[in-house]
Amino acid sequence: MTMATPFLITRPAGKADNLLASLDEQGIAYSYQPLITTQQVTLKAKEVTLLEQAELLIFVSVSAVHALEQQIKPEQLSGHLFAVGSTTASLLQRWSGREVIVPQDQRSEGLLALPQLQQVIGKQIVVVRGNSGRELIKQQLIARGATVKYVQSYSRLPLPLDGAQLWQLWQQQQVRCIVATSNEILQQLFAIIPEAGVPWLQQRHWLLVSPRMQEQALALGINRQRISLAENANDQALLQQIIQLKKEIL
Secondary structure (H helix, E strand, O other), X not given: OOOOOOEEEOXXXXXXXXXXXXXXXXXXXXXXXXXXXXXXXXXXXXXXXXXXXOOEEEEOOHHHHHHHHOOOOHHHOOOEEEEOOHHHXXXXXXXXXXXXXXXXXXXXXXXXXXXXXXXXXXOEEEEEEOOOOOOHHHHHHHHOOOEXXXXXXXXXXXXXXXXXXXXXXXXXXXXXXXEOOOHHHHXXXXXXXXXXXXXXXXXXXXXXXXXXXXXXXXXXXXXXXXXXXXXXXXXXXXXXXXXXXXXXXX
16 A cells, blocks of 8 residues: 655755655655756856856856856855855855855845845846746846846756656655645646646645746646745745645645
């Protein structure tokens, strides 16, 4: 008989270890299935130059830092360091040995509200990220008069998964709540599941990490009452919300 695992965790491989360990400590049953993986992108010489000359450097994820630290030395970066989230900031601080500025509201909107990013006319800014993502940071900083370039240090790739087989397994495991931390993961879930399984997905409870994700979920046919939002995407915020949901929906 398959063990009931009411929570399905979908964080990418390598990013879920701390959360899963915390769930084990709390005695919360879960199933873990990453949907995407990350792959380092080799930096071009001109991108290294951009990084070295940048006055401000913005890192959007842990993967952005991991992929960069494999290819350059922290001493090559002289610009002020920013991170969107606290986990990314901690990793960046350990690697660089320098102060990293991180917003309390750990989203692009929170980053853009930082006092240090209001007067940026003429500043050379580099955003270190993956192969896709929101354009908001670049658009807003350009509107404020900065020159903004992207450096792609990694790519996100979908894992080759059998959606029909996974849907059957998740039903057997009695999954009731799905934890998704990006729109890409949310969309990938609906892409791999056969059409017959879409109503099942729509009837799960969803733990998401931003109002923007909630809008995407609503567009996919998930009822607003079936959506909970964590304060942000870091492990502690997700754990707190999962503990609360265990009391409310299980």
